[in-house]
Amino acid sequence: MFRIIKAVAFLYFFCCCALPAVAEELVFVNDATPYCPYTICNNGRGYVIDVLIAVYEQVGYTVKIENLPWNRAIAMVGTGKVNGIVGITRDVLPQLVYPKSEIARYTPAVFSLKANPWDYDGVASLKAIRLGMVENYGNGEGNPELAGYLDSRPANVTYIAADNAISHLFMMIEAGHIDAMIEDQAVGNYHLQIAGKAALFKATPIQKHSLYGYIGFDPNDKQSRHLAAQFDAGLDRLRKTGRLKAILARYSLSDWVK
Numbered sequence: 001m002f003r004i005i006k007a008v009a010f011l012y013f014f015c016c017c018a019l020p021a022v023a024e025e026l027v028f029v030n031d032a033t034p035y036c037p038y039t040i041c042n043n044g045r046g047y048v049i050d051v052l053i054a055v056y057e058q059v060g061y062t063v064k065i066e067n068l069p070w071n072r073a074i075a076m077v078g079t080g081k082v083n084g085i086v087g088i089t090r091d092v093l094p095q096l097v098y099p100k101s102e103i104a105r106y107t108p109a110v111f112s113l114k115a116n117p118w119d120y121d122g123v124a125s126l127k128a129i130r131l132g133m134v135e136n137y138g139n140g141e142g143n144p145e146l147a148g149y150l151d152s153r154p155a156n157v158t159y160i161a162a163d164n165a166i167s168h169l170f171m172m173i174e175a176g177h178i179d180a181m182i183e184d185q186a187v188g189n190y191h192l193q194i195a196g197k198a199a200l201f202k203a204t205p206i207q208k209h210s211l212y213g214y215i216g217f218d219p220n221d222k223q224s225r226h227l228a229a230q231f232d233a234g235l236d237r238l239r240k241t242g243r244l245k246a247i248l249a250r251y252s253l254s255d256w257v258k
Contacts (some may be wrong), residue, residue, distance in 0.1 A: 026056055026227070027064045028215070029073040030086040032163045035135070036190045037215070037251040038087055038104050040067065048087050048103050051246045052215060055234030070136050071161050077218055083227065084217040091147065092136060096216035097224040099231040105256045109203040111188050112172060112180035120180070120204040123149050127156065132169040132181035135161035136220035143207045165189050174200065182206065 030039055030049070039046035045053075045065075053063045056136040065086070068076065074093060077085045084096070087104055110120040118129055123145045133150065150157065158178055160168055169181040172193060183186075185203050215231055217224035238244035239255070248254060 002191040012181070022059055023062045024080045025062045025064055026084075027066060028052065028084050028086050029066050029068055029076045031070045031073055031081050032067040033070065033165055034191070035087070035166075035184075035187050035255060037186060038184075041251065042194070044250060046246055047246075047248055047251045047253060048109050049214070050250070051103060051244065052086065052240065053233070054238055054243060054247065055100040055231055058234060058237065059230055064203050069161060069163055070134065070165075074136055077216065078220055080218070081219065082218065083149065083221065084224070086215060087210050088216045089213055090216075097219055098214045098216055098223075101232045101235050102212035102214050102256075103235070105210035106187075106213055107185040107205055108182055108207065109185040109188060109202050109205045109212050110180050110182055111170070111201050113200055114202045115200075116179060118179060120206065126180075127154070129156065129179035130177070131157045132172055132178040133157055133159050134165045134169070134183070135159040137183075142209050142211055146206065170195070170197065170201070193232055216230075 011177060015193075032040070034040040034042075036042070036046055038048045044050065049065055052065075056063050066076075066082065073085055074088075074205075076082050077096065078095065085093070089106070090096075090098060112118060112120075112129075118125075120126070123143075125179060126146075126149065153159075158172075162168060166183060166187065169178070169183075170188075172178045174177070174197070188201075188203060189198065192201055215228075217228055235244070238247070239257075242257060
């Protein structure tokens with residue numbers, strides 16, 4: 001009887017030691033609107049999601065991405081239900097915990113029809129047209145005059161909050177309901193190419209400097225600063241090993257840090 005008990009005890013100990021520890025899951029919210037090459041591409045998850053997963057999987061985490069309308073995604077951060085949000089600019093939620101390293105650099109541009117004689121020429125020129133914007137996108141960061149104008153919620157600006165907000169705004173321009181919209185140049189061009197409408201539109205960058213996109217972490221979570229530091233170290237490791245270069249190559253991109 002003693003031998004049986006001892007054998008069972010040994011087997012239990014062996015099985016417990018042999019089983020791998022369950023990896024901790026990190027949950028991030030992301031805008032459900034396709035934002036290729038950053039997120040939700042036809043040919044993959046987008047390089048931002050690929051990089052995020054690669055950073056944390058190499059230190060033993062699993063990563064879950066929840067795609068939500070942008071307003072809902074923003075509202076989720078700080079509730080304790082998610083660890084953070086993907087690809088946000090600091091001006092949208094300055095209270096979040098941010099890594100030192102950005103994960104994207106955006107180039108905001110004004111899109112309008114080529115047939116429209118109007119051209120963007122500074123913030124004052126926007127006051128003469130009907131402008132479209134995605135609700136809560138941070139297209140005014142780095143341009144205090146533009147940020148101030150948009151924050152005032154002028155009557156000539158229409159804000160859209162939906163999963164397909166970008167495509168909807170382009171359709172509104174084509175239908176004559178608005179005259180222009182502000183969107184990241186790479187993202188806008190992607191949407192137009194998919195829709196077969198690239199030849200109809202023109203894009204003018206609104207500032208010389210890019211906007212930086214980050215992974216923003218829950219400010220109420222005690223492990224957020226540690227996760228932010230792990231992101232910085234992990235991204236540096238991806239660069240040194242060449243893995244970042246390989247990820248970006250899948251989207252025909254090169255490292256944003258020259």
